Amino acid sequence: MxxxxxxxxxxxxxxxxxxxxxxxxxxxxxxxxxxxxxxxxxxxxxxxxxxxxxxxxxxxxxxxxxxxxxxxxxxxxxxxxxxxxxxxxxxxxxxxxxxxxxxxxxxxxxxxxxxxxxxxxxxxxxxxxxxxxxxxxxxxxxxxxxxxxxxxxxxxxxxxxxxxxxxxxxxLLATARRIRETEREQALAIRDGRTLRQQTAFDDYLARRAADPSYSFRQHLRRIGGAIEE
The missing domain is CATH 3.50.30.40 (Ribonuclease E inhibitor RraA/RraA-like)
Structure with missing residues (x-):
């Protein structure tokens, strides 16, 4: 283990x-x-x-x-x-x-x-x-x-x-490995100049939240395949 x-x-x-x-x-x-x-x-x-x-x-x-x-x-x-x-x-x-x-x-x-x-x-x-x-x-x-x-x-x-x-x-171990790979890719992209806001389409999230206040960032991340919070 x-x-x-x-x-x-x-x-x-x-x-x-x-x-x-x-x-x-x-x-x-x-x-x-x-x-x-x-x-x-x-x-x-x-x-x-x-x-x-x-x-x-x-x-x-x-x-x-x-x-x-x-x-x-x-x-x-x-x-x-x-x-x-x-x-x-x-x-x-x-x-x-x-x-x-x-x-x-x-x-x-x-x-x-x-x-x-x-x-x-x-x-x-x-x-x-x-x-x-x-x-x-x-x-x-x-x-x-x-x-x-x-x-x-x-x-x-x-x-x-x-x-x-x-x-x-x-x-859970398999899920954790998938999260790790996503986070590694995101970290490399930040170092290469692609900000986390760009990777997570943060402006799109803000626009969707403005239209629907119940739309959470966690929902957004799941929709686009981000990791950050979970």
């Missing part, structure tokens, strides 16, 4: 979701890679954190190679829920990366380990709490307003993280 995602980006996938009418499931702003430039893509391996690492170790026991551990720590900013040992063990289990709705610690060690880890950032203390575990602890994970499971794929890069249903992934 990481190979299929190699020449794409989360913005392109987000645009593909809009074009295909698929609900956008994007991680809250601020989730990013511990090591700048790292990317992650794979099937979700969900885990809800309650204060102990045992839930991660249990998840690793059923992990399939290439899965991505998606950790629900409720977006907490008062504790780090993963560190070097949890990440090392993830690599040993064949996990392709970790995406945390929360914080990490042991940053220098994570950089050295090299396994992609996405989180809100670093924080020295680990958890001092131990909450009651829910039956869904290893079945689903919350990430912001979204609920994800092993039926989903996760993609992460320098722009953030998003989730898509596994059964729509190939369609």
């Amino acid at each position: 990481l190979e299929a995602f190699a020449e794409l980006s989360t913005p392109l996938l987000a645009d593909a979701c809009v074009r295909a009418g698929v609900p956008l499931r994007v991680a809250p702003a601020g989730i990013g890679a511990v090591v700048a430039g790292q990317r992650v893509a794979g099937r979700v391996l969900p885990a809800r954190h309650y204060g102990s690492v045992d839930v991660f170790l249990e998840a690793y026991g059923t992990a399939r190679p290439g899965e991505v551990l998606v950790i629900d720590n409720g977006g907490r900013t008062d504790e780090a829920c993963v560190g070097d040992l949890a990440v090392l063990e993830a690599g040993a289990a064949g996990v392709a990366g970790l995406v945390v709705w929360g914080l990490h610690r042991d940053t220098p060690e994570l950089v050295e380990i090299g396994l992609p880890v996405f989180s809100y950032g670093s924080h020295p203390p680990g958890p001092v709490r131990l909450a009651e575990r829910e039956p869904e602890a290893l079945l689903t994970a919350r990430f912001g307003p979204h609920l994800v499971s092993s039926e989903d794929l996760v993609f992460g890069d320098e722009d953030g993280v998003l989730f898509v249903a596994a059964d729509r992934a190939q369609e």
Whole structure:
């Protein structure tokens, strides 16, 4: 999956979701890679954190190679829920990366380990709490307003993280590739002196909008085959 995602980006996938009418499931702003430039893509391996690492170790026991551990720590900013040992063990289990709705610690060690880890950032203390575990602890994970499971794929890069249903992934990846090609052609044309306004027949759009105020630029782009917004 990481190979299929190699020449794409989360913005392109987000645009593909809009074009295909698929609900956008994007991680809250601020989730990013511990090591700048790292990317992650794979099937979700969900885990809800309650204060102990045992839930991660249990998840690793059923992990399939290439899965991505998606950790629900409720977006907490008062504790780090993963560190070097949890990440090392993830690599040993064949996990392709970790995406945390929360914080990490042991940053220098994570950089050295090299396994992609996405989180809100670093924080020295680990958890001092131990909450009651829910039956869904290893079945689903919350990430912001979204609920994800092993039926989903996760993609992460320098722009953030998003989730898509596994059964729509190939369609969305193909749509994202088409959008990428259109945008590349438009970028080359701008560099060659053909402005974006010319490419999108912007004067024509303004005239149509004047005649019909409900006519949107997005409708216009779809009519002429532009990309820009989606």
